[in-house]
Amino acid sequence: MDFTSRAIAYCRPGFEKDLAAEFAAKCAKSGVAGQSHSTPDCGFVLHEFDAPLEEAQRVVAYDQLVFARQLIWVRETIDDLPEKDRLTPLMAAIGRLHGRFGRVWAETPDTNEAKTLSSFFKRFMPILESALHDNKRLFDRPDAPNLHLFFTSPKRVFIGTSDPSQASPWPMGIARLRMPREAPSRSTLKLAEAFFGLLSEDERKSSLRAGLKAVDLGAAPGGWTWQFAHRGLLVTAIDNGTMAESVRATGMVEHIRADGFVWKPPRPVEWMVCDMVEQPSRVAQLVAEWVASGRCRRTMFNLKLPMKKRHEALEQARNLIYRRMSVSGRDWTLRFKHLYHDREEITGYLAATK
Ligand SMILES: C[S@@+](CC[C@H](N)C(=O)[O-])C[C@H]1O[C@@H](n2cnc3c(N)ncnc32)[C@H](O)[C@@H]1O
Known part of the structure; x- marks a missing residue:
């Protein structure tokens, strides 16, 4: 089968099956073939659509996938990011995408293993952002597309985009809210x-x-x-x-x-x-x-x-x-x-x- 577009939806680890069932239901309803890939507790579902991007984007949207914390459209994948120089291959892959972006987020699945990348992100993201600014790929527009670098391991990254009107406003789809002191329960x-x-x-x-x-x-x-x-x-x-x-x-x-x-x-x-x-x-x-x-x-x-x-x-x-x-x-x-x-x-x- 010739799959022509891919989306990744992030979820709470343990909810991959439920999210895949939603993809399957949406595809069945619109007569578009496709296939979901995930492993238990990995915290995301990769869905391949046998349809071009514009058609796939009519099949699923972030606000219609109940179990999705975020939905991104995959544009490039790098499987062998070298530890010594991640910037060059990432900039080359981003260079193959069209348009400009309102923000860039480095993200991982919400698993303890993936979160070990966060100290690397702290060092690396200012460097990447400044390179993207220099190349005029980033500009300050709230309605401009989001650019997502979704790392599933230190070597493997999916480069995706989302439209801010059809996406979670929070990196990793995680709402970081301050617990109000006077409120009696975390709920x-x-x-x-x-x-x-x-x-x-x-x-x-x-x-x-x-x-x-x-x-x-x-x-x-x-x-x-x-x-x-x-x-x-x-x-x-x-x-x-x-x-x-x-x-x-x-x-x-x-x-x-x-x-x-x-x-x-x-x-x-x-x-x-x-x-x-x-x-x-x-x-x-x-x-x-x-x-x-x-x-x-x-x-x-x-x-x-x-x-x-x-x-x-x-x-x-x-x-x-x-x-x-x-x-x-x-x-x-x-x-x-x-x-x-x-x-x-x-x-x-x-x-x-x-
Ligand atoms: C999960 S707690 C609610 C927590 C609350 N939303 C908060 O933020 O503090 C559920 C509450 O529902 C109440 N409850 C369960 N069944 C109820 C019923 N039939 N009528 C009224 N309260 C009920 C329980 O007493 C309990 O306090």
Whole structure:
């Protein structure tokens, strides 16, 4: 078979099969043949498409691959990078690409073995960047393509590109967020990352305004609640557990001890978020009901996926939401991502758009 274009998607080690299943489903749907290559826990999937680049780019996109932290289009591969002079062959390979780039990232899979390259990157990248500037291949334009050097070993590098509007904004697709001191749990970072990874800038501006109302189902100890409260939203936190003092101290939170699957707000709210550990199908039905019936305009939620059937559980949840929303009379949008701060779960965003 004549494969004519290649993509690499990065993922959390252990999720390669799920990512490959997504590539396979996208290819089957568009009638494009292809093949995925990965090894267990390697942290990425290389997919070959039997189609030219422009066609392959219509088959998959970063925001449609739930398990992808990043998606790059491979332009060149070097298998035998010499230890003594990596610059010359890299500059020669980059020289064969067209156009200019907004930024260059040296990246590895998210594995301990690959991360040993990071001290080399610290020394090498300023040298490479300055060579690219001298050759007028790098310029300061936020919308210019990203240039990725994806090292799978000290000798093997894939040189790829991505369009910033169709890519993670973070090197290696890893959201490096500072843990806020007043937030009570690390899961606060999950919602912070979701706001950046799943919402557009316009959506963030319009939906995270002071004075809007949010409901947090399964809120204790309050990491997610804190994300709203510190932005000035008024939060109703539903949980039989105890909310942290730092969250109550914001003065923006009403805590109600109740069952999150039963409690309903007296009036419609902007946001409902749900981090209750439950069957994904049950959570999917709950969030769809809230948006379909107009209890909330938008929701961010976690689905804890069963390890051996992640892709199937995700598709089942997606179908349940489709079914409920399609009889709601509303226009709506649904997005999923396996975020950096997610482990066995993925994060979903469902919103009524009209
Ligand atoms: C993973 S923790 C939530 C952590 C929270 N998002 C944070 O950032 O601090 C899950 C919470 O869901 C609550 N929970 C589970 N089932 C629930 C239910 N049926 N109704 C209300 N809360 C529930 C648990 O008490 C627990 O506090």
